[in-house]
Amino acid sequence: MLLETNHTGRTSDAGILASGGLDTARYEVRGKIVTANEHTEAQWVAKMSAIAQNKDRSAFAEIFRHFAPRVKAFLIKSGADRSLAEDCMQDVMATLWHKAHLYDPSRASVATWIFTIARNRKIDLLRKYARPDPEHLPWGPEHEPNAADVIALQQDASRLAAALGKLPAKQRELIQHAYFGDLSHSEIADKTGLPLGTIKSRIRLALDRLRHSMG
Amino acid sequence: MCRTMRNEIRSYQKTRHMTHDVQHPVPDALLMGYATGALPQAFDLVLATHVSLCDDARARLETFEAIGGAVLEDMDVADIAEDSLDRTLALMDGMQPVAPPAPSSGTFPTPLQAIVGGDEDAVRWRSLGGGVKQSVLQSDKYGTARLLLIPAGRAMPPHSHRGTEMTLVLKGAFRDEDGVFARGDLEVADAAVNHQPIAEAGEDCICLVATDARLRFQSLLPRIAQPFLGI
Numbered sequence: 104m105l106l107e108t109n110h111t112g113r114t115s116d117a118g119i120l121a122s123g124g125l126d127t128a129r130y131e132v133r134g135k136i137v138t139a140n141e142h143t144e145a146q147w148v149a150k151m152s153a154i155a156q157n158k159d160r161s162a163f164a165e166i167f168r169h170f171a172p173r174v175k176a177f178l179i180k181s182g183a184d185r186s187l188a189e190d191c192m193q194d195v196m197a198t199l200w201h202k203a204h205l206y207d208p209s210r211a212s213v214a215t216w217i218f219t220i221a222r223n224r225k226i227d228l229l230r231k232y233a234r235p236d237p238e239h240l241p242w243g244p245e246h247e248p249n250a251a252d253v254i255a256l257q258q259d260a261s262r263l264a265a266a267l268g269k270l271p272a273k274q275r276e277l278i279q280h281a282y283f284g285d286l287s288h289s290e291i292a293d294k295t296g297l298p299l300g301t302i303k304s305r306i307r308l309a310l311d312r313l314r315h316s317m318g
Numbered sequence: 319m320c321r322t323m324r325n326e327i328r329s330y331q332k333t334r335h336m337t338h339d340v341q342h343p344v345p346d347a348l349l350m351g352y353a354t355g356a357l358p359q360a361f362d363l364v365l366a367t368h369v370s371l372c373d374d375a376r377a378r379l380e381t382f383e384a385i386g387g388a389v390l391e392d393m394d395v396a397d398i399a400e401d402s403l404d405r406t407l408a409l410m411d412g413m414q415p416v417a418p419p420a421p422s423s424g425t426f427p428t429p430l431q432a433i434v435g436g437d438e439d440a441v442r443w444r445s446l447g448g449g450v451k452q453s454v455l456q457s458d459k460y461g462t463a464r465l466l467l468i469p470a471g472r473a474m475p476p477h478s479h480r481g482t483e484m485t486l487v488l489k490g491a492f493r494d495e496d497g498v499f500a501r502g503d504l505e506v507a508d509a510a511v512n513h514q515p516i517a518e519a520g521e522d523c524i525c526l527v528a529t530d531a532r533l534r535f536q537s538l539l540p541r542i543a544q545p546f547l548g549i
Binding site: 160164167168170171172173174175176177179180185188189192193194196197198200201202205210211212214215216217218219221222223225226230232234235236237238239240241259260263264266267268275278279281282284297299302303304306307310311314317 | 350353354355356359362363366367369370373374376377378379380381383384385386387388389390391392393394395396397398399402403405406407409410413415416418419420421422427428429432433
């Protein structure tokens with residue numbers, strides 16, 4: 104096991120992720136060897152941390168190279184023309200830089216967090232209003248996410264992405280269209296088997312810990 | 319028992335009261351609609367406010383956002399402009415950091431305060447008679463969001479709506495045939511529901527109400543959420 108789960112939920116060993124020192128030989132959680140894909144999720148988390156803590160532009164460039172073309176594609180699929188999608192994507196990525204310190208890796212993968220920024224910007228531009236966001240729940244100055252929670256959440260996110268990829272094409276398209284905001288595809292399908300229950304419990308746990316640290 | 323552990327338990331007991339126990343969970347389809355950005359503006363306000371008060375709804379919302387993350391990761395990549403990164407770096411340097419909506423200590427959660435322009439005392443009420451007051455916060459062709467104040471022990475004025483109506487309690491409580499709704503509770507009623515909520519005795523009841531009177535909301539919902547993404 105890489106990290107002891109501390110009952111207080113107040114470990115500060117998230118630095119292991121932040122340092123990028125993910126030694127694959129030690130990268131084993133609860134008896135399970137983490138796959139290459141899950142390793143990637145953890146690396147994105149480390150890069151976000153480098154941006155938040157050190158204003159690391161090379162970490163930003165790596166995140167940009169991977170996510171910018173996906174964000175642009177997402178915006179085009181959502182109805183933006185290519186030029187608007189390009190401008191909007193740049194805006195999303197620049198926002199990521201300025202909000203990096205707000206990213207909570209025990210509640211969202213980097214892809215999920217970027218999705219929420221892109222969605223809000225898309226509503227701004229295509230629907231012309233500022234979508235109200237829920238209150239932000241910050242970690243207090245003495246607390247930060249539990250490292251074991253971070254790893255587990257990132258693994259869950261990786262599994263969810265893999266499960267989406269394995270869905271029959273039609274079901275996958277239905278879900279994609281819902282997220283692109285194309286609602287003409289509102290047919291009813293069978294159960295997808297996406298692993299949503301575990302990820303929900305994980306987020307709930309992270310929220311409980313966050314509430315403790317705020318209390 | 320070590321001190322840390324005792325503090326932990328105390329802190330846990332304390333936090334249990336920070337967000338309410340869920341009596342009436344918000345339907346998945348609404349949370350998914352909020353996650354995808356498909357809801358009328360008036361409903362977005364109610365959900366942003368509800369999620370601020372209810373961690374269970376927040377966990378479910380963030381789960382739907384996780385699907386969005388998986389969809390983004392799964393995208394075929396688009397070509398980006400050659401100078402895209404340079405232009406983004408320049409944009410970054412010219413941008414002012416924006417503070418996120420921090421937790422509010424007042425009656426109204428932060429997203430609602432942003433629309434009202436303050437807390438409870440900043441509301442510009444208009445009388446509807448019988449002590450009942452309202453304040454329309456936002457209205458467009460897709461829906462209307464308003465604050466409603468019902469004096470303790472009084473009934474909400476009879477009203478009808480063609481589409482969906484969402485009522486979020488911010489202060490006091492009301493009772494109808496579905497039970498008691500207190501701070502943080504959200505009631506979602508469709509046109510078929512004929513209800514007349516009555517404010518509980520002791521405290522005036524303030525609710526945030528959104529209706530999609532002019533357009534039937536059901537046609538807007540990503541209905542696929544309901545039967546097969548149940549979380």
